[in-house]
Amino acid sequence: MDQNRSSGRGRIVLIGALGVAAAIAAVGIYGIAGPNGNGEAGLCASSSELAATVDGLATGDVAALIVNQTPKPAPDLTFVDDTGATRKLSDWKGRAVLFNLWATWCAPCRHEMPALDNLQAALGGDDFEVVAVNIDTGGDEKPKRFLEEVKVDDLAYYADHTTDVFRELKKAGRAFGLPTTLLIDRNGCEIAHMAGPAEWDSDDAKGVVRALIGGSQQ
Template identity: 55%
Template sequence: MTNDMPELPSPPRAAARRIPLAIGAALIAAAIGFAVVYGLGGLNRQTGDAACRPAVELARKLAPLAHGEVAALTMATAPLRLPDLAFEDAAGKPKKLSDWRGRTVLVNLWATWCVPCRKEMPALDSLQAKLGGPDFEVVAINIDTRDPGKPKNFLKEANLTRLGYFSDQKAKVFQDLKGIGRALGMPTSVLVDRQGCEIATIAGPAEWASDDAVKLIRAAMVPPG
């Protein structure tokens, strides 16, 4: 018997070889693209603001001092420049965080409705009395959104006279810090270097007038170099 079925032609060998090569090339290209998007993107996120790398190095050196009354401080591990927070002084004149460039700053957000904030204020006032000057300042920003006279009266009645009065009745400073993951509740404090870069952050109150806090902040005030 003979087979009357027509014989199908086999594909050329060169074409058969090209198929797996093309698939392999596509997979390699996809892998490279993935690395570019995720690998380099992740690198950029880790790199952050190059000007803030000294603040991370300073945080590393200060880490052994973050104990006792300031054990809750979270030291910076990646370069981060804070937003140029905008608020007002006691006379209603606009101020920005960049106005303190060249000084180490402890930015504190507080409100009269926040019980831990009120308890913390005397320690912040004492810290300002001990270290405040051309190299350091406590910038305590009130975010009461109602009755602007209430926080001023609180400071006066508590005889907290060393702190400058700063306020943001729209509480945008809280939202700005929340947007970079540095404000989750009240009070919030961020230790900032002379370039406006994060050194450390704490969520909640601290005994800022303690020897532990004063020693750490004195060390943070040492000019680089």
Template identity: 45%
Template sequence: MGIVKSAVLYTALVLGANAANAQAADISALREGDMKKLVVHDDPRPASDKSFSDADGGDHSLADYEGQVVLLNFWATWCAPCREEMPALDSLQAEMGGDDFQVVPVATGRNSLTGIRKFFEEEGVEALPIRLDPKQALAREMAVLGLPITVLLNRAGQEIARLQGDADWASDSARAIISEVISAGGDS
């Protein structure tokens, strides 16, 4: 009986690994332009359970988004490349955000709420929520070593890809990658 259970478990693990590797290959094939900087992981990685807050002081965590594909963007008001890519992230959220997908921008470090609101207003950012990580607990645990960093999470809340630096998140390539992860369903 133990051998049969072991064989079934092994088969399930192999099939799951093969599905994750297949999706990594599919995503990699869609990378063009800025998306060539996107590093796609062969195997999903755990994400942080550290909390962050909203503009009203409410607590949130990545677990709030379980079941959705998430594009987690770490940024700061003082970071020029972060400011440059924010309108594209807003456009991506306006176009694709919903029950299956969310863009979650997290202002990490010292960012005044007034400064964030002013920046969003100046740039016409309307579809994105304000999320804050003032003590950088989430950023530290997610190994954010510079800004901007954008992390793609699958429906199980696992990191499947990461991009360091700014990118055009409203590009055809970015939308195709997000669509591929959404359509894959499941946890891969």
């Protein structure tokens, strides 16, 4: 009887020890990789304060901004520039970015594109760029004519005629239609996103973008 009790206690101690070891291992993994297991939380930890600032500024004409309280690295989307050269969103790391998807068949885009152009003219430079990517599937002729018609002069031309960028953002829960916009800080972290158009050349929007430009950089 005493031997059985001793054996039972031994099994309990062993199970308890294994449980503690597993808990320690889990804490170790959490501490290294962050809660999602891939280290993303740590990469963008310094962007949380900026996100809180943007959240406070997202009023009026940009009240529809959805701010990420826990910023994560923006997806490294691939598209082409006006020369046909492949570009990646990570090429802009070190600069703040307003990333926008648009198409010629998108009625709200026709209204929004001049505002984005005005924003680029006002605040664009070494620290910030409006990266507006066209996703028409028929080539460059129609979107370039569209930009001429709506008198867009300051935006650089970018395109993804495969629409892979839209599908990738849709999979990430960021694109449900057009236009779609991401605000990305200098660290390459997504601070906020918006579905639908906005008056991006308004004082409200410029206040948000100035905060984005002035945000911390690792």
